[in-house]
Amino acid sequence: MSEQATADLWPGESTEAARRLLLAAVDSFARRGFHATTTRDIATAAGMSPAALYIHYPSKAALLAEISRTGHQATLDLVERAEAGGDEPVAQMRTLVEEFTRWHARGHTVGRIVNNELHALPEEDFAAVAALRIRIEETVQRIIARGVEAGAFEVPDLRTAARAVTSLGVDVARWYTDRSSESPEELGRRYGVLVLRMLGAKA
Amino acid sequence: MSEQATADLWPGESTEAARRLLLAAVDSFARRGFHATTTRDIATAAGMSPAALYIHYPSKAALLAEISRTGHQATLDLVERAEAGGDEPVAQMRTLVEEFTRWHARGHTVGRIVNNELHALPEEDFAAVAALRIRIEETVQRIIARGVEAGAFEVPDLRTAARAVTSLGVDVARWYTDRSSESPEELGRRYGVLVLRMLGAKA
Numbered sequence: 001m002s003e004q005a006t007a008d009l010w011p012g013e014s015t016e017a018a019r020r021l022l023l024a025a026v027d028s029f030a031r032r033g034f035h036a037t038t039t040r041d042i043a044t045a046a047g048m049s050p051a052a053l054y055i056h057y058p059s060k061a062a063l064l065a066e067i068s069r070t071g072h073q074a075t076l077d078l079v080e081r082a083e084a085g086g087d088e089p090v091a092q093m094r095t096l097v098e099e100f101t102r103w104h105a106r107g108h109t110v111g112r113i114v115n116n117e118l119h120a121l122p123e124e125d126f127a128a129v130a131a132l133r134i135r136i137e138e139t140v141q142r143i144i145a146r147g148v149e150a151g152a153f154e155v156p157d158l159r160t161a162a163r164a165v166t167s168l169g170v171d172v173a174r175w176y177t178d179r180s181s182e183s184p185e186e187l188g189r190r191y192g193v194l195v196l197r198m199l200g201a202k203a
Numbered sequence: 204m205s206e207q208a209t210a211d212l213w214p215g216e217s218t219e220a221a222r223r224l225l226l227a228a229v230d231s232f233a234r235r236g237f238h239a240t241t242t243r244d245i246a247t248a249a250g251m252s253p254a255a256l257y258i259h260y261p262s263k264a265a266l267l268a269e270i271s272r273t274g275h276q277a278t279l280d281l282v283e284r285a286e287a288g289g290d291e292p293v294a295q296m297r298t299l300v301e302e303f304t305r306w307h308a309r310g311h312t313v314g315r316i317v318n319n320e321l322h323a324l325p326e327e328d329f330a331a332v333a334a335l336r337i338r339i340e341e342t343v344q345r346i347i348a349r350g351v352e353a354g355a356f357e358v359p360d361l362r363t364a365a366r367a368v369t370s371l372g373v374d375v376a377r378w379y380t381d382r383s384s385e386s387p388e389e390l391g392r393r394y395g396v397l398v399l400r401m402l403g404a405k406a
Contacts, residue, residue: 032238033236033237033238033239033320033323034236035235035236035238035239036236036238036239115377116319117236120236156393156396157393159384160385160390160393160394160397161397163378164371164394164397167370167371167374167375167377167378168367168370168371168374170374170377171370171371171373171374171377172370174318174370174373174374174377175366175370181362182363187363190359190360190363191363191367193359194363194364194367194401195401197400197401197403198397198398198400198401200400
């Protein structure tokens, strides 16, 4: 994961030690999976003792929850910014897909963990993350619905179309690697074009 | 996982005991993840002793490899059948997307394991599965390329378009559940429509 992506995920509010632990947790979970990772693995990777880890996080599940919550919150922010940034559904959707795609390409390591280990979250954290996911999906649905009303989009089924839009972006985290031939920005632009077509936008 | 999906994945050639072990491995990996699952867990779930398991598979990695290989082979078969089933690219692509989507919705448990644990495969098995994935992707690219030549499709970038088609289908395994509102067949039909639009097919 690049330094930039890390800074994007855990801006100012966290202490340096907490950010180091989150980064170590991401690396450990990515390498071994959540279940096979111990708090000792994470502490060691962060250059700390397990006791020092517990000052910041009570468990490895708490680290996973923090990674998952901040990742989803940042994604929701990005999606809401795309909606707020204009009142023309085609432009809103293009920005949304470009940014959503870029985000999942750049943050593919975190994205993979967050998506693969969702069911390892403690119940309350799972519910919090599920609520963020619903708000992301609803924002996408809202933009499509307004586009349909305005005659800019034409879709056979609103929910399936919204699902396809988010699915395409989320799955970038699964397949994208730093060796992929397109940059995150270029992929975002191409996906923007494909999604607008999928929604029946007039060229 | 439904009985039907299991029978589709491991037809005739496997012994009943081997199929029971594969099914137990799928359940265990889905529940705990590959790394945290022991061969004892799998043997117990299959109602066997660990010693009996080793008669069929030398390790849990061998079970994962078999699940992954058979899953990818079945997916490739389906994609190649769609190509062979007609010579009109629009019809080939519609069938391909319908079947590919249906397959990932029905087999979402296996699909999730296969996609999440790809990097847990021993090197040789990873290479075999990667080769199957490339053939799947190439089949999709071939159909799109023929459609572009025939003037039936119009895409800005062939590789990105093919990637989007497979990505959309593969990601169904991540989000689809038995409680999803659309049946696998209905989702397949809807995705068929969305993908043909994405490829610029004339309505």
